[in-house]
Structure formats: structure tokens, C-alpha cells
Amino acid sequence: MASRRAPRFCDRPGLHAIALVGDYADLIARPRDGNLSAISEPSSGGTPAAMIDAKNQDELTRLAEDALRAQPGCETARVPVVVALPDVRIGRNWEIPNVVLGDSLISDVDRGVLSVHRQLGRKFRLV
Structure with a gap:
């Protein structure tokens, strides 16, 4: 929803x-x-469609993990994989379904994942 x-x-x-x-x-x-x-x-202030880069699953997973670890309190969190969202034609077509917390607090990781979705979702599409 x-x-x-x-x-x-x-x-x-x-x-x-x-x-x-x-x-x-x-x-x-x-x-x-x-x-x-x-x-x-x-x-x-959105990014024009021509400016969005296409990334494969491995590249996007690595970018998402690096971006998440850069968030405050998420230094030990790990992103195992990003997955495609079905039937999405415009905007972010991927999500981070699971995160390994490590020593990070769940509230920090939750905020970090939302921030990563927002930041990287404007720049990259999963192909």
C-alpha cells in the first residue's frame, strides 16, 4: 500500500x-x-529519465550497501541483495528486502534503508 x-x-x-x-x-x-x-x-526536483543509470543486481547491491554503511549508526549493517519490484514502469524498480543488522540498532537501519531507497532510487534502475 x-x-x-x-x-x-x-x-x-x-x-x-x-x-x-x-x-x-x-x-x-x-x-x-x-x-x-x-x-x-x-x-x-526529480531526475529526468535520461539521467537514470541502469545497474545490474550485483552493482546495485554493492552501491546500496556502501550507501547504507555511510548512514549514521549503520556502519556494521550489511545488504545481502536487492530485488526487483514486479510491474514497476516509473521510478525505483528495486527494493532492499532484508538487512543484516550487525551491531547496528534496528531504528538506525530502518531510517538508513529509507534514505538509501530515496537517494539511490532517483539515480539507478535495476536491469
Whole structure:
């Protein structure tokens, strides 16, 4: 079930906007004159699709583990594997299903995993 958060609205002049609510929903904007080439990227600060790198499972697992260990309190946590999310076409198409805690507290690791999902999910897709 998708988490609920407040919708975001477009503040760029000359655009009609539809705000989506969900984990990785980006703002969809449509110019009033119908010229779609006027929009280069979402105004919400998201990464354009052309800028997202494709990674295989081993590369993405290594990146996720390094990013998690860089989080405060997660120095001993380990990511065994990342797995693909079924039927995802836009946004993050992978998740970290399990983490080996080591000496890290579960609250630190939980916060760290959410942060890694958010940070790396904007940059990398699993292929």
C-alpha cells in the first residue's frame, strides 16, 4: 500500500498541474498552450529519465550497501541483495528486502534503508 503524503503543486507560471500522491510520484505539468517541449524536467526536483543509470543486481547491491554503511549508526549493517519490484514502469524498480543488522540498532537501519531507497532510487534502475 502506498504511503500517504500531501500533494505537491506546480509553482511555475504558465503551467496547469496535476499533483500525485504516493511514494515516488513526480509532478506532472502541462503547459497552458499545449507545447510539451517547454518542460525540461519536473519542477519537483526529480531526475529526468535520461539521467537514470541502469545497474545490474550485483552493482546495485554493492552501491546500496556502501550507501547504507555511510548512514549514521549503520556502519556494521550489511545488504545481502536487492530485488526487483514486479510491474514497476516509473521510478525505483528495486527494493532492499532484508538487512543484516550487525551491531547496528534496528531504528538506525530502518531510517538508513529509507534514505538509501530515496537517494539511490532517483539515480539507478535495476536491469
